[in-house]
Amino acid sequence: MDATDLARWQFAITTVYHFLFVPITIGLSGIVAVFHVQWVRTRKPEWLRLTKFFGKLFTINFALGLVTGIVQEFQFGMNWSDYSRFVGDIFGAPLAVEALLAFFLESVFLGLWIFGWGRIPEKLHAATMGIVHIGTVLSAYFILSANSFMQHPVGYTYNQATGRAELTDFFAVLTNKVQLITFPHVIFAAYMVGGAVVMGVALHLMRREALRAKDLEPAADVAEGAEGADVPKADDVPMYRKAARIGAVVTLIAGLGVAITGDIQGKIMTEVQPMKMAAAEALYGSVPAGEGAPFSVLTIGSLDGQHANPLIEIPGLLSFLATGDFNGAVQGIVELKQQYADTYGATGNPLVADVATNYVPNIPTTYWTFRLMIGVGMAAAAIAVAVLWLTRQGRAPTHRWLLWAAIAAPLLPVLGNSFGWIFTEVGRQPWIVFGLMTTSAGVSPGVSIGEVITSMVVFTLLYGALAVVEIKLFLHYVRRGADPFEQPEEPSERDEDAPLVFAY
Template sequence: MDALELARWQFGITTVYHFLFVPITIGMSAIVAGFHTAWVRTHNPQMYKLTRFFGKLFVINFALGLVTGIVQEFQFGMNWSDYSRMVGDIFGAPLALEALLTFFLESVFIGLWIFGWGRIPEKLHATTMWLVHIGTVMSAFFILAANSWMQHPVGYRINPDNGRAELTDFMAVMTNKVQMVAFPHVITAAYMTGGAVVMAVCLWHLHRAAKNGVTLEPHYRELYRRATRVGAIITLVASVGVIVTGDLQGKVMTDVQPMKMAAAEALYYNARPAPFSVLSVGNLEGTEAAHLIEIPGLLSYLGKGDFDAEIEGVYDIQKDYLSTYTDTALTNDTRTNYTPYIPVAYWTFRFMMGFGFAAMACAVLALWATRKSAKEKELRPAWWHWLLIATPLFPVIANSWGWIFTEMGRQPWVVMGVMLTEFGVSPRTSAAEVLTSMIVFTLLYGALAVVEVKLFVKYVKLGAEDIGEPTEAVTKGVGEDEPLVYTY
């Protein structure tokens, strides 16, 4: 493999690995803030224990997400210097805001939340976690603004003297129509993921007690039952948001990236109406496909909101792209194939939806298992153990497949219609150098994954501990010279 292919593999590995933590961080920060607010309002011991319990899990995940995110950004200078030189003035603006504004917002207030138990007023303390959550959401907004510009570049011009893209309208970049649908889609998916984690963890404790014949104290049984239902409801409500925003995103994608929509369906020729295939069999080259199970007109609706609309096919779009982009400064090869690798686009699109629907099914099952009339023996079967391990993984995997589809479906463009991926790689970086860094980062990420899983599992097994409420310290006050103590 050459430096270009290795650089793409490295960026894909680091991006997908980093995004394993991002939706959990966004979703759980909101849920922990909600539990904390409920405790401040009611002083219900259950809410306090849930806040501390899931606060530990959130901090573990936050730390790993932070480390992997920093490494990811180094690649713009390491492997993609020509890309950074060409469009850095635009792409760098939202990333700079993300680093200077939201990163520090999250870092400062997560510290106040961790060390603030019993040291700052309760309401102010709960507010710090809400500010952490706002920081995570704003961080996602700025990063998605940068990515959305790559999908649909707006608010820029090409300087004829140096050939670089220059920012002309910052607000156009921030309000890009791709951004306006991608942002709510990602955020609702994050809430869905956070809800699934809370749901699975608490239901697992109920299952473990039922399987081992242990009778939980009524206080803890109600605590886990309530938290399971909260997580399940959040998962279901957020999943509705994912479906609605995904539908809107499909229509925008058809408008600005028709090739990506055609590749997602393996639709090779224009069709009116265009069916959606549930199952398709094609060759490995991605040049033909036989649709085995189809839903008539569904792709037309997904793409244009009309069951009888015409959807353009891959080969027809390829002809249009050849006439549009041939002989431009960055795409001067008449042999350029503007088609992404269709088997990847087709299946990642379906895996994204399939795992998302699986998470919804698990939420419905969790609500049924925790109804008031439910019997403990209903949670005893061994299959619950494996289902509860898989439940939080379903939305995480769906998010990952969604990102792979988003990026692979844009190929061969690194910036749609502006710059091909092959022109963005660092010209003086050798394949051996990229391979070395990729191996080092992959091994490092593997080690971090072991640490993450061990810590996460350790504190999940400990469950919601019986920790006294920190109201006494707030009442008496804390001396100026008393050292801060890490609460976990």
């Protein structure tokens, strides 16, 4: 294992870890914004309680996502300096706009939302969380536009004198056809995660309070002055039931959006990166038009890795995913490998040609992450359907398996997002910028194996400690449940000289 492999492992660890928080931030901010608007519209206490409760969970997640995201940009200079030098003129533009515009909206207006209770007019205060959500979506757009350039370079010219790619059309980068379908796919996936988090947490609390209510005497339904987690609150069951159903509906609708955009994305992917689609199926031999390439649910690869032995197949499905036609032609790995070697290997350009390059990604990783991405997403949708069915007509079930469903509901779509990004990035290999620069050409030449190992170990241990903090904080506030209702103060009633208080 050389410095390039270690640098890739380090970037993979930090990126996948960071992206555990990103979809929760995007999805949960939107749902909290809707809850807050509902409180302003209806004045029903349950909406304010849900707003503050899930707002706490959102802020915990936002903080961890922020600190882990900063590390990503440091790595471009530390481990990937040749890549940064080559593509920095293009890559830096959307990332700069993301920091100056999108992150500004997120951070400033989140601060206003946290400290603005009773200090600014209610409608304006509710709008601040909506602006935070818009900021998270814009942040995703600009970051994805940078990544889409890596998948399908557009809007640039190659300067042979400097050996760099130079930006010629920023609008083309922002409207890259890969970007235009990747963005809605990622946003729908984030809404699916946000909905699943709300569904899972509310389902657990609904079941807990319903079980407690069965053992309550009528006079014990309300206990004043006690901590929320220690007091059975039978009246909270309908509130948590409503939140669980809202989360389930969001999960299902977003899941449908993920499926539709994912189908379109597969066809764009086949157009710009046919090797990635072939790797997703471990399709070694090309399938001509009229025959229809099958999609395998389970495949066992040969020991030499030169062909695959499918065990369960769906006829024509791969052709449909790739071309929209169940009988469409799909190129295989062997043909594409030779095609890439003829196109890029003969150029003599050290950025794209390497004697060790065979232009084939890791087939087992791409094959299984593609299926796991789809499988866990379908499982999350199935849980959402079950929750809607079991909670119909005012029901609040207490089946023991609902506890496991509550735990699995948020984890499944989060894992689905991670599997999807692993597939996207591994499937692009050996390219760091498709067709322009291989990954081995982008690594920092002056970084030693020892330096990469040291930083990777430090980051991994630090992230492990942060994970413990995140989980403990998250579970602590989940166990407490929603705080009792308190009528918010009007801005006119608050002392303007009173200090700001961070209530979470």
